[in-house]
Amino acid sequence: MAAPPLSAPLDIAFDYTRSLGPVLGRFMTGLRDGRVLGSRTADGRVHVPPLEYDPVTHAPVTELVDVRPTGTVTSWTWTDRPLAGQPLDRPFGFALIRLDGADTALLHAVDAGARERMHTGMRVRIRWAAERVGHIRDIECFEPSAEPAGPPGTGKSDPVMMITTPIRLSYTHTTSADESRYLRALAEGRLLGQRCPVCRKVYVPPRVCPADGVPTEEEVPIRDHGTVTTFCVVNVPFAGQRLDPPYVVAQILLDGADIPIPHFVVGDAGDVRMGMRVAAVWREPESWTTTPENIAHFRPTGEPDAPYESFEEHL
Amino acid sequence: MKRAAVLGTGQTHHRTRRTDVSMAGLCREAIDRALADAGVDWPQIDAVVLGKAPDLFEGVMMPELFLADAIGAAGRPLLRVHTAGSVGGATANVATSLVRAGVHRRVLAVAFEKQSESNAMWALSIQPPFTAPIGAGAGGYFAPHIRAYIRRSHAPGHIGALVAVKDRRNGARNPYAHLRQPDITLESVQASRMLWDPVRYDETCPSSDGACALVIGDQAAAEASAKRVAWIRATAMRTEPTFFAGKDHVNPRAGAEAARALWHAAGITDPLDEVDVAEIYVPFSWFEPMWLENLGFAEAGHGWKLVEAGETRIGGRLPVNPSGGVLCSNPIGASGMLRFAEAAMQVMGRAGEHQVAGARTALGHAYGGGSQFFSMWVVSDTAPASV
Numbered sequence: 001m002a003a004p005p006l007s008a009p010l011d012i013a014f015d016y017t018r019s020l021g022p023v024l025g026r027f028m029t030g031l032r033d034g035r036v037l038g039s040r041t042a043d044g045r046v047h048v049p050p051l052e053y054d055p056v057t058h059a060p061v062t063e064l065v066d067v068r069p070t071g072t073v074t075s076w077t078w079t080d081r082p083l084a085g086q087p088l089d090r091p092f093g094f095a096l097i098r099l100d101g102a103d104t105a106l107l108h109a110v111d112a113g114a115r116e117r118m119h120t121g122m123r124v125r126i127r128w129a130a131e132r133v134g135h136i137r138d139i140e141c142f143e144p145s146a147e148p149a150g151p152p153g154t155g156k157s158d159p160v161m162m163i164t165t166p167i168r169l170s171y172t173h174t175t176s177a178d179e180s181r182y183l184r185a186l187a188e189g190r191l192l193g194q195r196c197p198v199c200r201k202v203y204v205p206p207r208v209c210p211a212d213g214v215p216t217e218e219e220v221p222i223r224d225h226g227t228v229t230t231f232c233v234v235n236v237p238f239a240g241q242r243l244d245p246p247y248v249v250a251q252i253l254l255d256g257a258d259i260p261i262p263h264f265v266v267g268d269a270g271d272v273r274m275g276m277r278v279a280a281v282w283r284e285p286e287s288w289t290t291t292p293e294n295i296a297h298f299r300p301t302g303e304p305d306a307p308y309e310s311f312e313e314h315l
Numbered sequence: 316m317k318r319a320a321v322l323g324t325g326q327t328h329h330r331t332r333r334t335d336v337s338m339a340g341l342c343r344e345a346i347d348r349a350l351a352d353a354g355v356d357w358p359q360i361d362a363v364v365l366g367k368a369p370d371l372f373e374g375v376m377m378p379e380l381f382l383a384d385a386i387g388a389a390g391r392p393l394l395r396v397h398t399a400g401s402v403g404g405a406t407a408n409v410a411t412s413l414v415r416a417g418v419h420r421r422v423l424a425v426a427f428e429k430q431s432e433s434n435a436m437w438a439l440s441i442q443p444p445f446t447a448p449i450g451a452g453a454g455g456y457f458a459p460h461i462r463a464y465i466r467r468s469h470a471p472g473h474i475g476a477l478v479a480v481k482d483r484r485n486g487a488r489n490p491y492a493h494l495r496q497p498d499i500t501l502e503s504v505q506a507s508r509m510l511w512d513p514v515r516y517d518e519t520c521p522s523s524d525g526a527c528a529l530v531i532g533d534q535a536a537a538e539a540s541a542k543r544v545a546w547i548r549a550t551a552m553r554t555e556p557t558f559f560a561g562k563d564h565v566n567p568r569a570g571a572e573a574a575r576a577l578w579h580a581a582g583i584t585d586p587l588d589e590v591d592v593a594e595i596y597v598p599f600s601w602f603e604p605m606w607l608e609n610l611g612f613a614e615a616g617h618g619w620k621l622v623e624a625g626e627t628r629i630g631g632r633l634p635v636n637p638s639g640g641v642l643c644s645n646p647i648g649a650s651g652m653l654r655f656a657e658a659a660m661q662v663m664g665r666a667g668e669h670q671v672a673g674a675r676t677a678l679g680h681a682y683g684g685g686s687q688f689f690s691m692w693v694v695s696d697t698a699p700a701s702v
Contacts, residue, residue, distance in 0.1 A: 008444035016374035016433050021337035052339045055389040058357045060343070162334065167374040173444045183445055201560035210556035230466075232458030233512035234451050239437040241450055249451040251459055258560035262449045274466055292447040308466070313561055315463035 006183055006290055007174035015166045023052045026064050028160040032134035034152035036126070037064040038102050048102040049136075067101035069126040069148045074098050074105045078115040085168075087141050093118040097142055109141040117144060128152040134160030178206040178215065183290035189282060191222040193257050201258040205292075224280035224295070226254040227306040228265060229314050231272055248272045252298060253314050260314055264297040275305035318698055319414040320537035320544040321659040322421070322530040323353025329493040329525035329644040332431040338378060339385035341526045342427050345649075346386060349423070349528035352665070354541050360530070361419035363388045366396040366406030366426040367648030368683075371438040373429055386425055398552075400596070402426060403527060403652030404681030404690035408550040410531045411692070415547075420533050427526035428646035435522065435647065451511065454519055454599065456685060458511035460564040461601040465513065467565060470604065470619035472513075476504040478600035479518045479642060481628050486639025488668035493523045493644040518600040518642075525646030527653045534698070545659035545694040548676075549580035557685035564686060570609040573689040578611065581693040586678075587612045590693070592634045592661045592671040593678040594654035598641045603627065607635070610680065610691075629671055637661070637669040651681025655692055662696045 020028055023039060027050050030037040039050030039061040051061055076095035082088055087109035095118070096105035111127065112118045124142040127149065132138035175183065178194060182205045185192040194206035194216035202220050203209065209216055231250035234243075243264070250272065251260035265272050266281070278298040288294045325348025327333065333341055350356065363386055365379045375381070379388075379395040386393075398405040403426035410424035440450045451458075464470070480499055487497035499517070507517035537544045553576070555569035556562070574586075583589045595610070597603045604618035612633060613621055621627055627635035636642070638657040641650050658679035660666040666674075680691045 006445065010441075010443055012441055014374060014433060014437060018432060019332075019334040019337060019429075021335070021340040024337055051384055052337060053343065053385040055384040058387050165374065175445055179445070196560075199560070203560065210559035211561075230459035230463045232451060232455050232462065232514070233509070234455050235508070235512065236452065236454070236510040238450075238452045239434045239440065241440070241452070243448075243450075249449055249455055249459075259558065262451070263447065264449065274462070291445055295447070312467075315460070315467065315563070315565060 002177065003180065003184070005175050005177055005180045007172055010171040010173045011169070013166065013168045015164050018163050018165055020161055020163065021052060023050050023061055023064070025159055025161050028134040028163060031136065031138040032132045032160055034128055034132065036067050036069060036099060038067045039064055045103040046101060047104045048099050048106050065101070067099045069099070070146065071097045071099035071102070071124055073110065073118070073120055073122045073124060075120060076110065076118050078118060087137070092141065095124070095142070097124060108139060111141045111143050125149055135163055176207070182206050186292060186294050187288050187290045189285060189288060189294070191224055191254065193220040193222045194218060195220050202256060203259055204254060204257045204261065220256060222257050223255040225301065226252045226257075226278060226298070227311050228272060228274060228276040228278055229253050229260050229311045230274055231265065250278070250298070252278060253311055258314075263295065265300070266297040267300050271300070273305060275308060275311065277301045277303040277306060316415040317417050318534040318537070319411050319531055319547045320534075321547065321663070321694060322355060322532045322536060322540050322544055323349045323351070324527070324529055324656040324659055325349030325352055326491050326527045326653060326656060327525045328491050329523040329646055331493070331521065331523065333429065333524035334431065338373070338427065338429050339382055341429060341524065342382060342386050342425055342528070345427070345526035345528040346423065346425055349530050353530035355421060355530050357387055359421050360387060360391065360423045362392040362394070362413060362422045364394045364396060364406050364410045364413070364422060364424045366402040366424070366652065368399060368402055368428055369397075369438065372435050372647065373432045387423065398683050398688040398690065400647055400683030401651050401681040401688040401690045402683060403649050404655055404679065404692070405552060405651070405688065407529055407531070407652055407655040407679070408552055408690050408692060410529065411547050411550050414531050414533050417533070421536050422531050424529040424531060424652065425526065426649040426652040428648040429524045430522045430646065431524050454511035454514050457599055458514045461599065462513055464565045464601060464605050468604070468616040468619055471623070473501065473505065474604060474619045474622050475513070475518045475600040476501050476515070477622055478597065478603040479504045482597070482600070482636050482640045482642040483517070485629065485637050485669055486643030489638050489643070490667070491644070492639045493521050493525070494639070495643070514599055514601070520598040520641045520645040521643070523644050523646040525644060525649050527649040527656050529652065529656055529659070543663045543696060545662045545696070546698045548693045548695050548699045549577050550692045551577035551580065552688070552690045554688050557687045565605060566609050566615060567686045567689070570606070570682060570686070570689040571611070573691055574610045577691050577693060583693065586610065587633055589676060590633065590678050591674040591676050592637060592658070594638060594640065594657040594680065595635055595678070596641055596651060596654055596681045597636060598645060600642060603635055606680065610678070629669065634671045637666065637671055639669075651683070651690065654681055655679035658692070659694050662694050
């Protein structure tokens with residue numbers, strides 16, 4: 001039986017910023033100062049959280065009003081196993097809460113202790129976070145009570161114009177059966193291509209033929225020598241970069257393949273040319289795994305350049 | 316199919332950081348200008364189409380959901396379009412199709428990007444497992460293809476710099492442009508830092524916050540307009556894989572086929588002769604001659620000669636990007652729609668200081684992904700005889 005496809009985790013993260021604009025900026029500033037502001041639309045309704053534009057008249061919302069730090073649960077669910085990043089680290093209720101003075105409900109956590117203590121219509125009050133910065137988490141959570149807590153101390157006075165929203169995404173990346181065979185061959189120091197049964201083109205790495213939409217099946221050994229079709233010299237640093245510039249990224253048409261792969265060409269950047277013949281420089285065999293990183297880079301072989309016509313159709 | 320026309324256009328002042336507004340506020344700045352330009356109020360809008368580049372750019376999954384109220388979609392159909400950098404153009408074309416098919420009388424098309432909330436270079440450099448870390452960035456993706464163009468066409472090395480000088484000086488005439496550089500010279504561009512050889516700093520687009528909006532209406536709506544409209548003579552879109560054996564990165568087949576379909580549908584046989592002004596998606600200056608060839612304005616290998624002869628300047632045979640183009644403003648998701656809007660503004664006679672005198676027929680063009688998606692339209696000051 002064939003070995004199962006290879007898979008590995010992919011975790012990405014970025015701290016996005018949000019410029020808030022005048023309405024949400026005042027809302028976040030209010031939270032920082034221990035107040036909850038709602039926006040009043042033309043029909044007289046008060047929205048918490050505030051809307052920036054009236055959904056009926058489409059006019060910008062300008063009137064913000066204070067609502068009370070107490071409210072009523074209009075609907076809810078219970079979470080027994082909170083996930084990382086959720087408001088509380090113990091079982092809690094996720095609830096829609098209509099604050100007194102508001103006409104719409106806010107989603108937040110209720111620290112009720114047990115599912116049995118949650119019910120629609122229950123009265124709750126805000127528990128303010130000890131440190132408030134101008135963020136929805138300035139409301140630590142809600143707690144069962146009909147009476148408001150004492151007013152929190154006021155904070156700084158400068159308006160909140162921006163918040164940071166860290167985003168973390170975790171995937172499991174699974175390769176296709178063909179790609180797994182290619183990667184396992186790489187772990188043995190071999191390059192494997194596959195030929196499309198329709199157009200007869202050889203793809204490395206193997207994939208469903210993008211032109212014909214059919215799997216490539218016939219395996220074709222590929223030499224670790226090739227021709228630079230075109231390239232650029234990267235002089236600029238950028239986020240996510242893994243090498244220090246300057247470096248050469250070239251499109252390399254491996255001998256026997258019909259589509260180039262991108263890779264580094266190490267040597268004097270000024271000497272790299274279209275048509276230059278290059279060979280793979282493999283890392284030490286004991287470090288080989290199922291990754292194209294087994295090839296550290298390519299080096300010039302010193303052979304005469306390939307004529308332009310021989311790779312012209314691969315540009 | 317029914318006739319359709321652009322009734323009004325609107326755009327933001329594009330900047331590196333528009334931290335004075337939220338995403339909703341950014342979109343509304345463009346929308347409110349488009350509605351005012353069209354002389355149309357909200358009750359007359361029947362549907363909203365929103366376009367923006369990949370969600371990872373702002374880290375908001377499906378921003379159309381939280382923007383629905385602000386962009387006027389409550390109680391109306393709302394569609395979201397995804398075609399990477401070409402999305403602004405594709406969004407305009409989807410809105411046009413809704414009108415031409417007779418589904419709606421007036422459709423609002425909106426496109427935006429708030430690049431300052433994230434880092435597009437980071438988002439474009441995610442490395443999945445089992446791949447080699449061969450990151451070169453966005454410019455690094457396109458620079459080798461530019462090198463291939465230079466080799467194939469034997470273009471002189473200064474062509475890219477000529478385009479940059481032209482576009483940045485044009486941008487200085489456009490009050491909405493992000494980069495406005497009236498004093499830029501060939502020498503200063505050539506002295507700017509080499510980033511992705513052969514692409515220099517001054518030959519690359521900026522990273523911008525911005526939005527664009529269009530009001531597109533049917534014949535009755537166009538005839539009810541108090542101001543001149545831009546009649547949409549034809550639209551075209553084509554797609555091809557980013558990579559396949561034999562892909563022509565210099566002269567992509569999808570772009571060439573879209574252009575042929577566009578000219579045919581518009582009844583244009585000699586684009587260079589019959590088109591008065593073109594707004595072409597040029598994020599790196601060398602793409603002007605490349606796309607002139609791909610679009611059929613010049614034979615393959617000859618696009619750079621139009622640039623060198625000054626024919627793509629305002630006053631030339633085919634002014635290209637009189638607005639300053641993507642080289643002056645690049646809110647990615649909106650950049651394509653800005654090309655389409657600027658084409659419309661030219662034939663409406665409302666392009667202000669960068670108006671091309673006597674412009675009656677104009678091209679708007681966008682591409683996205685690794686030259687994967689192409690969208691374009693032709694607009695004119697007179698209604699097409701047939702559609």
